[in-house]
Amino acid sequence: MDVIVGIDLGTTNSLCSVFKDGQPKLIPNTHGSFLTPSVVGLLEDGQVVVGAAAKELRVTHPDRTASCFKRSMGLDRVIEMGKQEFSATKLSSLVLKSLRGDAEDFLGHPVEQVVITVPAYFNDNQRQATKQAGEMAGLKVRRIINEPTAAALTYGFHDRDSEKHLMVIDLGGGTFDVTLMEIFEGTLEIISTAGESMLGGEDFTDRLVSTVLKKEGLHLETAEMTQPVRTARLREECENAKRQLMTEGKSRIRLPDEAGTFDDSKVFKLNSAVFAKIVEPLMKRIKDPINRALRDGDFGPEKIDDVILVGGATRMPVLQGFVTDFFEKEPLVTYNPDEVVALGAAIQAALIGDDAAVDEIVMTDVCPFTLGVEVAKDFGGRVSSGYYQPVIHRNTTIPVSREEQFGTMAANQQEVLLMVYQGESRKVADNLCLGELRIVDIPPGPAGTEILVRFTYDLNGLLEVEAMLPSTGKKFNTVLTNHSSSLSSVELKAAVREMQKLKFYPRDELRHRRLVLYSERMVGEVGSFHRQQLEDAIDVFEHAMTLGDRSVFDSARLSLLMTLEQMGVGYDEPDEPDEDLAGGNAAGGSR
Secondary structure, eight states: OOEEEEEEEOOOOEEEEEEEEEEEEOOOOSSSSSOOOOOOOOOOEEEEEEEEEHHHHHHHOGGGEEGGGGGGGSSOOOOTTTTTTEEEHHHHHHHHHHHHHHHHHHHHHHEEEEEEEETTTTHHHHHHHHHHHHHHHEEEEEEEHHHHHHHHHHEEEEEEOOOOEEEEEEOOOOOEEEEEEEEETEEEEEEEEEEEESSSSHHHHHHHHHHHHHTTOOOOHHHHOOOHHHHHHHHHHHHHHHHHHHHEEEEEEEEEEESSSSSEEEEEEEHHHHHHHHHHHHHHHHHHHHHHHHHHOOOOGGGOSSSEEESSSGGGGHHHHHHHHHHSSOOBBOOOOHHHHHHHHHHHHHHTTTOGGGGGGGEEEEESSSSEEEEEEETTTTTEOOOOEEEEEEETEEEEEEEEEEOSSSSSOOOOOEEEESSOOOEEEEEEEEEEEEEEEOSOOOOOOOOEEEEEETSSSSEEEEEEEETTTEEEEEEEEETTOOOOHHHHHHHHHHHHHHOOOGOOOOOHHHHHHHHHHHHTSSSHHHHHHHHHHHHHHHHHHTTTHHHHHHHEEEEEEHHHTTTTTTOOOOOOOOOOHHHGGGGGGOO
């Protein structure tokens, strides 16, 4: 059967789900639990174990287990387990393979397709590593979906007639995401997202472990290397104490000796106030992405109707108290925070499969990172390279097509190597390189010879980069597929064809150039006190023609026409056909 399962590949636990009988359903593992610990272990005979068995092995033989490897996805890091070495991608594939086996046992047929969730703030390399892990597990990855988006899909599916603004706060075992979105008329629209890929519930546990070890005169990093069993058992004690705080408000941590043996007379007493003090630096890091998501969406806390908590770590009273104070309302926990992302992955799978039960749901997403190119800057005759110029800004709704104007740095420059990056930093050294596009045969000319660069980005993760030389009309393009889904060559070509429909070239249409020429002529006709107002409207219109954004262009054109009308020199659209339009350029065809 051609079924698509959903998998929440978590730092601490992972879950599998399927859309069945009109509803998303969780799939139990061989132990009857929905949660499978994201832990991999290596037995003495070389056998690999995943999940609960590996978690038990971690307490007694931490050197033969691996956990929290999700944080190393996309990094060139080797993880030692026993005498063998693994990448985070390989370890993740073992977890995915285990979940795939559970799904096949539950469904009674092979499973070959999957939707995998990732933190919204995962970069391109991390998403690509996740896709590779799925392929190594024998799965075709149909879509990589952001975890907060998946969670919101669950709420939107069950409450699709609502109209409200939601803030999803997702604190998992190893990552933290914040997503601002709106639900209206069955549409789920992502407005902005922010987060930190190295902050999660494990960090709260580590702070507790570190505090206890300091009482014993030890440092966490040193203890992990010299006394691994002691540290492993203390970490388990701290994790249990942290969970106990969620229900009882106080707990006690037994202190193991160097051999890992507990002495019940040695304990560290913990209560909510003490824990809040210990994790205060982490709570400050929680606040920054929330503020960033609100700023990017131009929202204040008071405009949020519901705050949805996702991820097991959001059960911590210190986190719930912060959310209540910040938004001045109790957070919404209608669905189990551990399960809501996996359920949303199943709904996304149903959307891909055109299931009738979700045909009224429409979902939009945003580009979580800024996409741009490397540029050089001239500082008083001194040229310095390595600077970053955005083309598509973060939190832009996708699919999208945007264009920016650039120029050569030297007279008679014949070639430009366009380097494409992802990130937010001012300099490219702090951003992630995605690829390159070489522009050649530039005609001789002065420095600043115009080059138009267009980025087109879609829901599959495809980024088409196109450069055009206005002086010759010659175009260069490449398609970067770094973290796109497992598209076949036929599907890839179809996706690229769809991307062409996003492109909008108003400057190439004769009717728009004619409007500019008419408006420029009217600058000399209107009174002096109107001249600047008209020039400003023309400037805005000309700038809008280069952006390739339909809504911005339509607004600028209407503003210019209204300005002309108000000055008594209204513009009448000619009746004759536009020869440029006859060639189909408005749909993104040849120029």
